[in-house]
Amino acid sequence: MPGFEWIGEEERAALNALMDEGGVFFAHGFTSMRKAYHVRELEAQFCEHMDLGNALCVSSGTAAIKVALKAMGVKAGDEVITQCFNFVAGLEAIVDCGATPVIAGSDATLNMDPAQLEGLITPKTTCIMPVHMLGVPAKMDEINAIAKAHGIPVLEDACEAVGAKYKGQFVGAVGDFGVFSLDYGKMITTGEGGLVIAKGQDDADTARHYHDHGHMNLPDRPRGRDRAAMPGYNCRMSELNAVVGKVQLSKLDRIWEETKKRYMALEKGLSDVLDGRAYPRDIPEGAEPTHDTFIFGTKDDDLRQAVIDHLTQTGFGTKNLPDAMEWHCSFYWEQFDFDIKTQAAVDTQALLLEQIAIPVMLGIEISAYEQLGQELAALIRK
Ligand SMILES: Cc1ncc(COP(=O)(O)O)c(C=O)c1O
Numbered sequence: 001m002p003g004f005e006w007i008g009e010e011e012r013a014a015l016n017a018l019m020d021e022g023g024v025f026f027a028h029g030f031t032s033m034r035k036a037y038h039v040r041e042l043e044a045q046f047c048e049h050m051d052l053g054n055a056l057c058v059s060s061g062t063a064a065i066k067v068a069l070k071a072m073g074v075k076a077g078d079e080v081i082t083q084c085f086n087f088v089a090g091l092e093a094i095v096d097c098g099a100t101p102v103i104a105g106s107d108a109t110l111n112m113d114p115a116q117l118e119g120l121i122t123p124k125t126t127c128i129m130p131v132h133m134l135g136v137p138a139k140m141d142e143i144n145a146i147a148k149a150h151g152i153p154v155l156e157d158a159c160e161a162v163g164a165k166y167k168g169q170f171v172g173a174v175g176d177f178g179v180f181s182l183d184y185g186k187m188i189t190t191g192e193g194g195l196v197i198a199k200g201q202d203d204a205d206t207a208r209h210y211h212d213h214g215h216m217n218l219p220d221r222p223r224g225r226d227r228a229a230m231p232g233y234n235c236r237m238s239e240l241n242a243v244v245g246k247v248q249l250s251k252l253d254r255i256w257e258e259t260k261k262r263y264m265a266l267e268k269g270l271s272d273v274l275d276g277r278a279y280p281r282d283i284p285e286g287a288e289p290t291h292d293t294f295i296f297g298t299k300d301d302d303l304r305q306a307v308i309d310h311l312t313q314t315g316f317g318t319k320n321l322p323d324a325m326e327w328h329c330s331f332y333w334e335q336f337d338f339d340i341k342t343q344a345a346v347d348t349q350a351l352l353l354e355q356i357a358i359p360v361m362l363g364i365e366i367s368a369y370e371q372l373g374q375e376l377a378a379l380i381r382k
Helices: 009-020 038-050 061-071 088-096 140-148 202-212 239-270 302-314 343-354 366-381
Strands: 052-059 081-082 100-103 125-128 156-159 177-181 194-198 278-280 293-296 355-361
Touching: 009 239, 038 052, 038 239, 052 061, 052 202, 052 239, 061 088, 061 156, 061 177, 061 194, 061 202, 081 088, 088 100, 100 343, 125 140, 194 202, 239 293, 239 366, 293 302, 302 355, 302 366, 343 355
Parallel strands: 081 100, 081 125, 156 177
Antiparallel strands: 052 194, 177 194, 278 293, 293 355
C-alpha cells in the first residue's frame, strides 16, 4: 500500500501554501481569512477522477463506515452482513450503531462468498457490507443482485482498494454506498482520513449532515446561526489533510500503474507453478485490483514456512496474512458480543491460514520482483 512511499516536495509545498494563504485548518467558515476550501476541492476532485456522484471527506475510514451506516439508517436491533476476512473497523462501526454483525465466509477470492448471502438474510438485515480486502474487488454483480432482490442496500468497504475497478467502474461506486480510507498504509494517504461515497443525493446529504454535528451549512447563514438537520457527530476532515490528499490523488494513476508493473513481474515468475501444491487467489471476472499485495496459498505447512522465511531473508517481508491475522479475521474477535465462531468463520480462518501476502512496494525495482518470482517458483517446484 504505497502512497506513503511517494510523499515528498509536492505535499510539503501544498502544506506551506496552506499556511501562506491564511492557515485556516477548518473545512468551513472563516471566509475572510482564507483563499480556498480544500476539503471541498478534494471531494470535487475525487468525484471527477472516479466519476462518483457524491464524495464526502471524513476523518478516517472507520468514521466513513460509521457515517455511511448512519446515513443508511442502520440502528439498534438491525443486522448488518459483512465478511470474516475483514478489518476490525467495520465491526466496530456496526456495533457502534447498536446493530449486530452477521458474518459471511469467503470463497477463493478471500472476499464475501455470495453463495452464503441468501442464508444469512433475515427481516432484520438492513445493510450488506462486502469488503474489498487487500485491493481485490468482491463479486459485486452477485452481491448486488441478491441485495436488490431483498431490497437491502449495499455498502462497499473499499478502504483497502482505492483505485481498484470492477467492470470498468471504480469500487466504492458500485454499491449504494462506498467508503475509502486514506490512512498511512493505503494506496494514497493523508495520514488519517477517509471518504464516504453515496449514490443518492438524499443519502449524501444525510451523511454530510451526520458527519458535522447535523450542520446543514446553509449558504445564507453564518455557521454559528446554521440549522441542524439531525443529531450528528464530528467526523470532519481538516484542511491540512485535504491539501495533502489533493496531491496524493493526482499521483493515484501513476502509483496504480507502477504497482501493477511490479505485481505482474512477480506473477510472471509464479504463474506456471500456482496450480497445485500452491494456488493463486481468485480474482473475480472484470476486477482490476490495486495490485499492492500479491497473495497465494498452500496447504503444505513446510512450503509455506519456507516461502515466508525466504521473503523475510530477502527483505520483501509479508503482510497481514499471516502477520496480522488476528486483526483481519473475525474468528478472533472475542471483544464483540456475538457468535464469532460460526462454521463460516472456522472455514475462512482455515483458508486464510494457508495464505501468504507479499507487499508490492514502489521502492523496490521491477527486476527485483521478477527475480523474487523465479526464486519462489523454484521453492514451490522443489
Ligand atoms: C478493510 C478496512 N476497513 C476499514 C479500515 C479503517 O480505515 P482507517 O484506518 O482509515 O480508520 C481499514 C484500515 O485499515 C481497513 O483495512
